[in-house]
Amino acid sequence: MSEFTLRNAVVVGRDGVLPGRNDVAVADGVIVDVGSDIAAPGESVDCEGAWVGPGFVDLHTHLREPGQEWKEDIETGSRAAALGGYTAVVAMPNTEPATDAGHLARYVADRGAQVGLVEVVPGGTITAGRAGIKLAHLDDLWSAGVTLFTDDGDSVADAGLLRRAMEYLAERDGVVAQHCIDAGLAAGGQMHEGAVSSRLGMAGVPRAAEEIVIARDLSLVRLTGVRYHVQHVSTAGAMDLVAAAKAEGLRVTAEVTPHHLLFDHSYVEQINPLYKMMPPLREPSDLEALREGLRTGAIDVVATDHAPHADHEKDHPWEEAPFGVTGVEWAAAVTNTVVELDAERFFAVMSTKPAEIADLDGQGVLEVGAAANLVVFDPLAKANTTRTASRSTNSPYLGRDLNGAVRHTIFKGEFTVRDGSVDNLVGAPE
Amino acid sequence: MKHLLTMEGVDRATLTSLLDDADEFYEVMHRPIPKVPALRGKTVATMFFEPSTRTKMSFERAAKSLSADTLSFSPGTSSLKKGESLKDTVLTVKAMGADLMVVRHTSTGAAWRVAEWAGVPVVNGGDGAHQHPTQALLDSLTLRQHFGGLDGLRVAIVGDIRHSRVARSDVWAFTTLGAEVTLVAPPTLLPPDLVGWPVAVSSDFDDVLSEVDAVYVLRVQAERGGASVFPSVAEYRQRYGMTNARFNTLKPDTIVMHPGPMIRGIEIDGGVAVDPRCKVLEQVTNGVAVRMAVLFQLLGGSKDV
Numbered sequence: 001m002s003e004f005t006l007r008n009a010v011v012v013g014r015d016g017v018l019p020g021r022n023d024v025a026v027a028d029g030v031i032v033d034v035g036s037d038i039a040a041p042g043e044s045v046d047c048e049g050a051w052v053g054p055g056f057v058d059l060h061t062h063l064r065e066p067g068q069e070w071k072e073d074i075e076t077g078s079r080a081a082a083l084g085g086y087t088a089v090v091a092m093p094n095t096e097p098a099t100d101a102g103h104l105a106r107y108v109a110d111r112g113a114q115v116g117l118v119e120v121v122p123g124g125t126i127t128a129g130r131a132g133i134k135l136a137h138l139d140d141l142w143s144a145g146v147t148l149f150t151d152d153g154d155s156v157a158d159a160g161l162l163r164r165a166m167e168y169l170a171e172r173d174g175v176v177a178q179h180c181i182d183a184g185l186a187a188g189g190q191m192h193e194g195a196v197s198s199r200l201g202m203a204g205v206p207r208a209a210e211e212i213v214i215a216r217d218l219s220l221v222r223l224t225g226v227r228y229h230v231q232h233v234s235t236a237g238a239m240d241l242v243a244a245a246k247a248e249g250l251r252v253t254a255e256v257t258p259h260h261l262l263f264d265h266s267y268v269e270q271i272n273p274l275y276k277m278m279p280p281l282r283e284p285s286d287l288e289a290l291r292e293g294l295r296t297g298a299i300d301v302v303a304t305d306h307a308p309h310a311d312h313e314k315d316h317p318w319e320e321a322p323f324g325v326t327g328v329e330w331a332a333a334v335t336n337t338v339v340e341l342d343a344e345r346f347f348a349v350m351s352t353k354p355a356e357i358a359d360l361d362g363q364g365v366l367e368v369g370a371a372a373n374l375v376v377f378d379p380l381a382k383a384n385t386t387r388t389a390s391r392s393t394n395s396p397y398l399g400r401d402l403n404g405a406v407r408h409t410i411f412k413g414e415f416t417v418r419d420g421s422v423d424n425l426v427g428a429p430e
Numbered sequence: 431m432k433h434l435l436t437m438e439g440v441d442r443a444t445l446t447s448l449l450d451d452a453d454e455f456y457e458v459m460h461r462p463i464p465k466v467p468a469l470r471g472k473t474v475a476t477m478f479f480e481p482s483t484r485t486k487m488s489f490e491r492a493a494k495s496l497s498a499d500t501l502s503f504s505p506g507t508s509s510l511k512k513g514e515s516l517k518d519t520v521l522t523v524k525a526m527g528a529d530l531m532v533v534r535h536t537s538t539g540a541a542w543r544v545a546e547w548a549g550v551p552v553v554n555g556g557d558g559a560h561q562h563p564t565q566a567l568l569d570s571l572t573l574r575q576h577f578g579g580l581d582g583l584r585v586a587i588v589g590d591i592r593h594s595r596v597a598r599s600d601v602w603a604f605t606t607l608g609a610e611v612t613l614v615a616p617p618t619l620l621p622p623d624l625v626g627w628p629v630a631v632s633s634d635f636d637d638v639l640s641e642v643d644a645v646y647v648l649r650v651q652a653e654r655g656g657a658s659v660f661p662s663v664a665e666y667r668q669r670y671g672m673t674n675a676r677f678n679t680l681k682p683d684t685i686v687m688h689p690g691p692m693i694r695g696i697e698i699d700g701g702v703a704v705d706p707r708c709k710v711l712e713q714v715t716n717g718v719a720v721r722m723a724v725l726f727q728l729l730g731g732s733k734d735v
Contacts, residue, residue, distance in 0.1 A: 195625045201558055201560040202538050271539025317540035
């Protein structure tokens with residue numbers, strides 16, 4: 001086990017940014033001291049100019065294992081996540097087979113632990129096989145450590161079925177996370193319905209397709225009291241619904257993806273499937289609202305919706321290409337570039353709040369005695385967008401100019417990323 | 431001009447130059463031997479991933495009239511059935527020595543992707559409901575032949591605008607050449623957002639009819655979901671069909687156009703279809719002439735040979 005001290009950084013602890021420059025000492029996987037000019041044994045790692053805070057936590061990563069390993073697997077996805085500054089990711093359960101029972105969730109968690117680069121937290125489905133017909137093995141999933149339940153990729157369309165899932169999970173205090181798209185309104189939809197879709201002649205997905213599901217679900221949250229999380233909010237109206245629900249006192253949270261913060265539907269004019277995702281890229285007014293919502297707290301977290309697809313799947317005409325793009329390596333840089341949060345809010349949306357939502361012990365907290373899951377992020381450096389550790393290259397960020405680079409990622413007290421690279425691991429976990 | 435993919439943003443000089451060349455090739459088509467050696471030794475590949483009668487034949491006729499060789503491809507009998515991707519199909523056809531590819535595909539932007547992959551000039555023969563530029567050229571040529579020019583012409587385009595690549599192409603070509611365009615359709619067959627379109631919009635066909643110089647009738651595209659968005663065919667015909675009765679209310683010099691295939695009894699009555707003021711067959715002939723002009727310009731042919 002390593003002993004080292006991160007020195008001269010802006011340190012973000014449980015109660016916010018510590019005054020001045022500070023050091024964080026790590027030994028045996030635990031944060032053993034925090035303060036300025038602390039005396040500690042082991043290596044000193046100069047972190048001048050960087051922010052040090054709890055490692056990032058992603059509530060929305062598609063690792064594709066089991067079943068679609070040609071797109072990504074838990075090892076390649078973990079490596080990409082570590083490069084992105086993550087120390088924990090919630091693996092979306094739309095695998096093949098779908099993660100709808102305990103043994104499948106255990107497989108995902110065990111593979112993650114074996115790889116050992118980030119904590120891989122299995123998400124579970126709400127319905128068996130994600131088919132939307134009957135409940136998944138919710139108790140079984142719960143006992144395998146699943147706290148976040150979603151049929152991501154599809155909405156649970158049947159309100160009666162969703163209500164039963166919510167009632168069941170409310171008792172456990174689990175989280176129902178919903179991919180909010182009404183299938184009828186979105187039928188055949190390829191992109192945001194608006195001026196660009198009209199000119200391109202493509203079937204659109206109106207904002208209402210998202211908002212109508214959220215509005216319905218909020219009625220069910222009132223009925224059941226469950227913790228409810230809106231995945232990848234893409235419209236100003238959806239965000240307003242979430243904000244109103246919070247004001248009412250409902251236990252509702254929401255995430256936004258980096259691509260919905262950075263790109264609007266005009267990017268679709270290139271007709272390049274690197275900009276094809278669901279929900280689709282919306283309008284500049286939506287982007288502005290989402291950015292502001294992330295600053296003010298109407299939106300709680302940034303989640304990547306990292307969705308790898310192989311070249312042979314994505315390199316097609318638009319309508320034949322699948323939805324989804326990768327981005328776990330650059331989510332922090334995108335957020336830092338377009339929203340310009342202060343260090344405290346930045347770590348709240350990237351680390352602390354997502355760890356809280358998924359109920360993760362030892363994640364999202366930087367304080368003495370806590371597990372040493374940390375990231376050293378330089379907000380002024382340029383992100384490295386020349387390479388990806390993902391198995392797939394379907395990223396709109398490759399080659400893009402982004403501000404903010406992950407210098408080091410530390411998972412359980414060991415460097416998983418050192419100087420922006422996974423190639424020179426120091427004391428790699430077993 | 432490297433490719434011909436869209437009518438949006440193409441300037442008046444470019445359109446006029448293509449139409450002027452088309453006029454010359456129209457004359458060639460009516461010679462006793464309707465053929466010139468302008469593209470001798472060149473190979474034009476027509477790759478239609480979606481059914482087509484007139485456009486595919488028209489391009490092949492145009493290529494042959496310029497003495498080019500043609501390679502043709504149709505999805506029903508090709509390796510597509512075996513799962514080959516568009517990209518691999520394009521690279522395969524390129525490897526056989528195609529000098530130009532004409533592509534029709536159900537997916538928006540397919541011709542742009544082919545242009546990325548092919549390394550040779552690409553003509554968009556129709557991509558989804560997006561663009562069909564040679565249709566707009568042949569329609570413009572038909573209007574220009576009949577009226578002498580498009581400046582100040584009033585054209586109504588009626589029907590399934592939402593699913594129509596013809597409308598999305600004609601709107602830009604017609605207005606760039608000086609015409610005024612009114613779109614006529616029920617709300618469910620209009621694109622959801624027309625911001626930036628240089629057009630007027632109406633849902634009252636009869637109100638528009640008496641004022642226009644040309645009525646452009648579109649087919650209801652059942653295959654793109656066009657039939658599920660109005661109550662019934664009878665009601666559609668009643669409000670938006672070019673019926674014999676409506677035809678009789680037109681000004682005596684107003685012409686009727688249609689991109690084909692016509693579905694008589696829905697968007698157009700049989701009596702209108704055979705009236706001399708219905709220009710459908712002239713459009714077809716003009717299609718060959720404009721496609722000759724497009725192939726000629728993209729392949730850098732010489733008129734001197």
